[in-house]
Amino acid sequence: MKFPKSLPSSHHAVLEHIVSVLSQDPRICGIGCSGSYASDSMDQYSDLDFVIAVSPEHHLEIMEQRFDILGQFEDLVAAFTGEHVGEPRLIVSLFGGNEPVHVDFKFVSLPDAAVRVDDTQVLWQRGTCLSDVFETKQPQYPQPDAQWIEDRFWIWVHYAATKIARGEYFETLEFISFLRMTVLAPLALQQAGLTPSGVRTIEKRLPAFAKKLVETVATPEKASLISALEQCITLYLELRENESVAINDRAKQTSIAYLRGI
Numbered sequence: 329m330k331f332p333k334s335l336p337s338s339h340h341a342v343l344e345h346i347v348s349v350l351s352q353d354p355r356i357c358g359i360g361c362s363g364s365y366a367s368d369s370m371d372q373y374s375d376l377d378f379v380i381a382v383s384p385e386h387h388l389e390i391m392e393q394r395f396d397i398l399g400q401f402e403d404l405v406a407a408f409t410g411e412h413v414g415e416p417r418l419i420v421s422l423f424g425g426n427e428p429v430h431v432d433f434k435f436v437s438l439p440d441a442a443v444r445v446d447d448t449q450v451l452w453q454r455g456t457c458l459s460d461v462f463e464t465k466q467p468q469y470p471q472p473d474a475q476w477i478e479d480r481f482w483i484w485v486h487y488a489a490t491k492i493a494r495g496e497y498f499e500t501l502e503f504i505s506f507l508r509m510t511v512l513a514p515l516a517l518q519q520a521g522l523t524p525s526g527v528r529t530i531e532k533r534l535p536a537f538a539k540k541l542v543e544t545v546a547t548p549e550k551a552s553l554i555s556a557l558e559q560c561i562t563l564y565l566e567l568r569e570n571e572s573v574a575i576n577d578r579a580k581q582t583s584i585a586y587l588r589g590i
Contacts, residue, residue: 329451332368338427342403343376343451346431349400351452355386357438358458360448367447375430379441379448381458387437394419394435410434445469446523469523472514474571481511481564482579486586488557493590497548504553507560508544513537515567557587 329347331340343361350356358381364370365377382390390397398404403423410418410432419433438457441448442465450458484507491500514524516537531538540563546556561584568575 332365332370332449334368334370335365336370336372336374336427338372338425339370339374339376339429342423342425342429342431345403346376346378346401347451350380350397353397355383355390357381357383358441358453358461359451360441360458360462361451362444362446362448366449372427375432377432378434379444380433380435381438381441381453381461382435384437384439387435390435391417394433398433469525472511472518472524474515474568475573477511477515478568478571478573478575482576482583485557485561485583489583489587489590492550492553492557495550497550497553500553500557501546501548504544504546504556504560507564508541512541512544512560512563512567515564515571519567519570554587554590561587 329344331343335343347359350359358379360379360381361377362379363377364374380390395407398407398419398421401423403425405422405424405428407419407421409416410420415434417435419435421431421433423429423431438461441458442461444462444465444467446467446469448462448467450462453459484503488500488503488507491497491503509526513527513530516534517524517530520534522533527541530541540559543559544556544563546552
């Protein structure tokens with residue numbers, strides 16, 4: 329295997345051990361690693377994101393035995409399934425040692441490995457089966473849809489304002505976080521030609537915009553939340569200027585007027 333230069337030594341040992349064990353299972357036909365491993369941008373805090381390609385006739389069986397399969401590793405500290413991110417094929421785990429490593433395993437039927445959001449580096453495969461599947465389809469990261477956002481944004485603003493008015497301050501904090509993750513950061517990153525992966529590493533990728541986002545971070549108090557929501561509106565309107573969308577001015581005026589009146 330050819331490893332990325334950025335691979336930390338702690339991750340290196342875990343990765344090699346996992347590949348050496350799982351490659352012995354005849355039902356598994358390929359192992360890849362995506363994320364920062366594939367882009368050679370790892371650091372000591374990075375995850376290992378494994379894609380485990382399984383022969384289609386054995387996929388259901390492997391899915392039922394995933395925890396038993398991972399139980400072979402003495403360094404496995406804990407693991408759980410990925411329904412919280414809408415990916416039941418995923419197992420999220422922690423491997424112990426002097427420097428614990430977060431490891432994700434996504435068990436996919438070999439043909440389904442073609443559908444991926446980012447590049448995946450092949451670590452091991454039987455013949456060229458995994459490489460061949462990857463060549464059938466290019467990675468495609470989900471992109472924000474500006475019209476989809478515009479059709480919802482002003483209703484979201486009104487919703488957040490009602491939570492502030494009702495005194496549900498922590499609920500509003502969470503919702504403003506949702507706006508940063510779903511609207512503001514993805515649009516800004518997309519417009520800058522970068523992967524629109526929420527607020528992840530936005531401090532490094534878009535430092536000037538990240539400074540503006542700071543003003544959307546509130547404390548659980550009415551005045552602070554109103555100010556943060558107003559900043560969300562300001563940033564959204566700036567970003568919307570760069571998009572071609574059908575604008576709903578009535579919704580905008582209604583929601584802003586409501587916010588100003590609480």
